[in-house]
Amino acid sequence: MLSPQLVEKLNAQINLEYYSSNLYLQMSSWCEAKGLNGCASFLARHAEEEMEHMKKLWAYVNETGAMARMGAIEAPPAEFSGVRDVFQQTYEHEKRVTGAINDLVDAAFTGKDYSTFHFLQWYVAEQHEEEKLFKDILDKIELIGTEGQGLFYIDRELGARARGQQPPTPDEIQG
Ligand SMILES: [Fe+2]
Numbered sequence: 642m643l644s645p646q647l648v649e650k651l652n653a654q655i656n657l658e659y660y661s662s663n664l665y666l667q668m669s670s671w672c673e674a675k676g677l678n679g680c681a682s683f684l685a686r687h688a689e690e691e692m693e694h695m696k697k698l699w700a701y702v703n704e705t706g707a708m709a710r711m712g713a714i715e716a717p718p719a720e721f722s723g724v725r726d727v728f729q730q731t732y733e734h735e736k737r738v739t740g741a742i743n744d745l746v747d748a749a750f751t752g753k754d755y756s757t758f759h760f761l762q763w764y765v766a767e768q769h770e771e772e773k774l775f776k777d778i779l780d781k782i783e784l785i786g787t788e789g790q791g792l793f794y795i796d797r798e799l800g801a802r803a804r805g806q807q808p809p810t811p812d813e814i815q816g
């Protein structure tokens with residue numbers, strides 16, 4: 642049985658995961674409009690993952706005898722100054738989500754709700770992976786740069802990641 646405070650917090654997390662999905666889908670659309678199809682498919686795939694995070698929470702709240710409730714979801718930003726800006730924002734956003742998960746874990750633990758505490762461990766591990774993923778992309782952007790061919794390589798790499806493949810080497814690209 643979930644406490645009303647925890648139901649409220651879990652519902653807020655449902656909202657945040659939904660927002661994350663919308664944010665990445667919007668970013669994907671921006672990338673596609675700029676001809677960055679690799680970045681676009683990577684972000685669209687990630688938007689689907691966020692929807693899975695939302696659904697997993699949704700199911701948990703309902704299974705636990707409470708009611709999952711959808712709130713108003715804020716519109717995500719739609720304009721970005723470039724690819725670096727997009728991925729800087731994804732990284733900042735993931736850090737914000739990690740903070741929200743940590744607050745939830747803390748509330749479950751202090752409220753002695755060990756079932757929810759256990760359930761949330763999946764999200765703790767997932768946030769670690771996601772922060773690592775976006776930090777890695779950001780580091781690559783810093784390293785390669787987004788000027789000239791840099792942008793092309795970044796787009797190729799993210800396209801390969803979206804397909805779950807190794808990114809092509811510069812030699813393979815240049816043929
Ligand atoms: Fe998520």
Ligand SMILES: [Fe+2]
Binds near residue numbers: 661691735738771
């Ligand atoms: Fe995420």
